[in-house]
Amino acid sequence: MTWVVWRQYRGQAAIAAGLLAALAILLVVTGVRVASQWHSALAACVPARSCGNLANTLFLGSHAVGFLVIMTLGVPAVLGILLGAPLLAHEFETGTHQYAWTQSVTRRRWLVAKAGWLLLAAAVIGGIVSALVTWWSGPNNALQANAFQPGRFDIMGIVPVGYAVFAVALGIAAGALVRRTIPAIAVTLAGFIAVRMAVFGGLRAHFLTPVTSYFPISRGITVGSAWQLATGYVGANGQPIGIPLSTNGPVLGTAAGGIPVTSLPGSCQAFASGASGPFTPAAQNAVLSCAQAHGVRAFVTYQPASRYWAFQGIETGIFVLLAAVLIAVTFAVVSRRDA
Amino acid sequence: MTWVTWRQYRLQAVIGGAVLAAFAAIMLITGFQMAAQWHTVLAGCTANGTCGSLQQGSFSLGGVLGHDFAILSLLAPALFGALVGAPLIATELEARTSDFAWAQSITRTRWLAVKIGWILLAAAVWGGVIAALVTWWSGPRNAAFGNAFQSNYFDQQGIVPIGYSVFATALGIAAGAVIRRTIPAVAVVIGGFIGMRLWVSQDLRMHFMSPVTTYFGAAANFNPPAGSIQVGGGLVDKLGHLVTAPAGAGPLSTVGIDGVPATALPAVCQKLIPASAGGPAGPANGTVNAVMSCLQKAGYRQFISYQPMSRYWAFQGIETGIYLAVAAALVGLAFYAVLRRDA
Numbered sequence: 001m002t003w004v005v006w007r008q009y010r011g012q013a014a015i016a017a018g019l020l021a022a023l024a025i026l027l028v029v030t031g032v033r034v035a036s037q038w039h040s041a042l043a044a045c046v047p048a049r050s051c052g053n054l055a056n057t058l059f060l061g062s063h064a065v066g067f068l069v070i071m072t073l074g075v076p077a078v079l080g081i082l083l084g085a086p087l088l089a090h091e092f093e094t095g096t097h098q099y100a101w102t103q104s105v106t107r108r109r110w111l112v113a114k115a116g117w118l119l120l121a122a123a124v125i126g127g128i129v130s131a132l133v134t135w136w137s138g139p140n141n142a143l144q145a146n147a148f149q150p151g152r153f154d155i156m157g158i159v160p161v162g163y164a165v166f167a168v169a170l171g172i173a174a175g176a177l178v179r180r181t182i183p184a185i186a187v188t189l190a191g192f193i194a195v196r197m198a199v200f201g202g203l204r205a206h207f208l209t210p211v212t213s214y215f216p217i218s219r220g221i222t223v224g225s226a227w228q229l230a231t232g233y234v235g236a237n238g239q240p241i242g243i244p245l246s247t248n249g250p251v252l253g254t255a256a257g258g259i260p261v262t263s264l265p266g267s268c269q270a271f272a273s274g275a276s277g278p279f280t281p282a283a284q285n286a287v288l289s290c291a292q293a294h295g296v297r298a299f300v301t302y303q304p305a306s307r308y309w310a311f312q313g314i315e316t317g318i319f320v321l322l323a324a325v326l327i328a329v330t331f332a333v334v335s336r337r338d339a
Numbered sequence: 340m341t342w343v344t345w346r347q348y349r350l351q352a353v354i355g356g357a358v359l360a361a362f363a364a365i366m367l368i369t370g371f372q373m374a375a376q377w378h379t380v381l382a383g384c385t386a387n388g389t390c391g392s393l394q395q396g397s398f399s400l401g402g403v404l405g406h407d408f409a410i411l412s413l414l415a416p417a418l419f420g421a422l423v424g425a426p427l428i429a430t431e432l433e434a435r436t437s438d439f440a441w442a443q444s445i446t447r448t449r450w451l452a453v454k455i456g457w458i459l460l461a462a463a464v465w466g467g468v469i470a471a472l473v474t475w476w477s478g479p480r481n482a483a484f485g486n487a488f489q490s491n492y493f494d495q496q497g498i499v500p501i502g503y504s505v506f507a508t509a510l511g512i513a514a515g516a517v518i519r520r521t522i523p524a525v526a527v528v529i530g531g532f533i534g535m536r537l538w539v540s541q542d543l544r545m546h547f548m549s550p551v552t553t554y555f556g557a558a559a560n561f562n563p564p565a566g567s568i569q570v571g572g573g574l575v576d577k578l579g580h581l582v583t584a585p586a587g588a589g590p591l592s593t594v595g596i597d598g599v600p601a602t603a604l605p606a607v608c609q610k611l612i613p614a615s616a617g618g619p620a621g622p623a624n625g626t627v628n629a630v631m632s633c634l635q636k637a638g639y640r641q642f643i644s645y646q647p648m649s650r651y652w653a654f655q656g657i658e659t660g661i662y663l664a665v666a667a668a669l670v671g672l673a674f675y676a677v678l679r680r681d682a
Contacts, residue, residue: 063541064537064541067537067541068537071533074533078529081421081525081529082522082525082526082529086522090522093434094433181521181522182422182426182430182521185421185422185525186354186422189418193411197407201403201404201407
């Protein structure tokens, strides 16, 4: 069976290898340039003591390659569409499954070999693309401290392997159920986008309980490479202070943004009485110290950078688990079906 | 033939209509929420007289859901091209139904013209409806952030999505006619669509018309009209020559203007460059402003090249025209491939 799978997919394997080689050459060549740009920038900013400002002034790499790197988000979906969906659907559509299923190889072994090799290929392709992108993004991750941000997290580390395996498993299962290639492609694409959006928009922030830090409103806080989920203010009772979307009154500028005076305790609002436009510095300070005396604090809720790999592991686990369920469904459908 | 086309595609038409309806519901619901937010912000800043200085980031517009779907609309043309365009001829050839179709009383040209005509029209409607919804949804964001001309926002709004959609579908039809197999045709749509979109948006678009260049004093400030896209800028000396980095200059030895190294400036001004801005031995308390005033006295000027926002619709028209022209060529290729083929 391995030989049959190879014969069926050698054209696709050659094309995939060619595309991967082209991507590897592009990313290695530009990546080496990005790395040297980064090292010379570091070497220059250390003596000038301007490294703190580097994230605002330095642009690493080119827009075009940066765009291509972001577009690797689509690689798992393409694998699912072009490899996963036709795997069974195309056999059913052209009737070749009848030939395959009347050979000496059992249907189960036929499916194990085909699905097994294709899922392995998906994992390898996803892994190679991700390894290249992760390496290419190293200097940018150090500069922008954004590897944990949605969108960046999704193209690096091990999660692309999980996405690729899931997308191909989804394509195989869709083909087994729908039994026609084009509808299976549509189901794969829609299902992949929907699951990715649900995990990314709904679940990811809650994989582990986020950490909340409180700090005085006069002091700014940066969370560095952590993934910031929310910021705001709490009163002395620990309850969040509601910030209206827009206000007609004066706004107390703080290191963490601004807080409308009308949201502060009543006794503090007195210090701002009469001020309609911008505060005088004295009034600003009076309101600020009053708010601090009343226990008003700022907070930031975040997932610490140290959890990066835990999150990568959890997300990959979810997608691999979903893939396993889909493969089990495929086996049930194919085994039960009359030839 | 119109009736045959309808019979072949009525299920797809129903599914496409349902997808458009769901998309419309999401964009309308999130769009009305965002419009209400925007009116609250505007009412607040009008009362304060601070609308001129509304800062991006000091207020939020729209939730994640609407924004995600606006970005996903970038994929809609490729989706139509891959699912409707690519199988149009390829599946007929693969399943040999073309043998039956071509043995009827209708000529092959008419068979092809009617199928392609209706499907390209459907592609234009698909792209147009999605673009109309996203354009309407983006109204408050365009007004607040002035970014409708920026890459990716330009690509979701106006009339260009119609061009993309017709192009992707024509690409699928032509690929199917030439390759004669569905899955490879789908792959060509994905690769070709992404390649063409990247090439036009990253390389060509900013050269559709020559940019406007404005010169101003070295110590002066100039901002292009809101929403314009800056495509270049720099410093010229008294004679109008561009001041560029001599070979081997470090990338960080600049004074406020990107890419202008300290060593390329007149010696009298070089001495004023503060050490913090990469000056070789400048005064610790010097400022970039002092350097710029010195440059102005020496006759140096800055310039900015930009594509003004007023060209937005011209650019939309040019880009749509490019895609429609390529689509026409691809349809021609599909006719050629089908007509010269033996049944």
